[in-house]
Amino acid sequence: MSNILHMQEALVSYEEKGTWSFLVVAIVGYAVYLWLVLPQLLSGTPVDRVDYAIPMLWTIGGGIVGGIVARILVAIVSPSESTQADVRDKQINRAGEQVGNSMVVIGGMGALVLALLEVHWFWIANTLYLAFVLSAVLGSLAKLAMYHRGVPAW
Template sequence: MSYEEKGTWLYLVVAVVGYAVYLSLVLPQVTGGTPVGDVDYVPIMLWTIGGAIVATIVLRILVEIVFPSESTKGDVRDREIDRLGTRVGSSFVVIGALGALVLAMLEAEWFWIANVIYLCFVLSALLESITRLVAYRRGVPAW
């Protein structure tokens, strides 16, 4: 498994786990009857995003210590896969921006706007990672 593919797996796992942690901390407040305007989601969101960044860095180092790669330099195939994954994943960033724009126009609670953006960032990471992993296994489509 290449250095880039290992990083993609880590990115996928950390995105899922980080968002699951966020939801496990915020959903009890929302379902517990707290009005969404009073839900204290900002520090939880910031800590889970920051924790995901730190976890990715630490896990990347640990994986390279335990399972060292032959080379950390990407080749042409890695760059093509990276471009393909980025293009596919960016679609959810755009969807999140449009969703947040619509919610802002409807004067929705900030809670919903922030959570739509965060959800779309996570979906973008998932779609990007899955696209890259499929490309590593099946090759880059020749469209």
């Protein structure tokens, strides 16, 4: 049984493991941000008084550092035979990035509309942050699906 698990673990590429860590870090980072900011909104604090900029910057920075640390830990705990991306990894990365980038475009358009409507910058910043998080999550999920189901022939 442990032999089978070891063989399955060996089949998971370095890039797929990195995708998993990126997904987890994106979700955890945004959850921390919401944990810090949502109580202010729910308590009735006016949007122009909500302290969101510092938590946003810290969770984005923490996500970057967390992503690097997570990738290193995954490489140490579950080393891959190779850290080089093969053709399949590159195809999956490209297709997954296209899926993720669509969320950045949608979020950017949403933020533009909010700016044109002169909505408070709190909502504009949070729309952009959510778009980046959704980009990371959807792009990662698309990549993981392709690792297990194959790259679509578009």
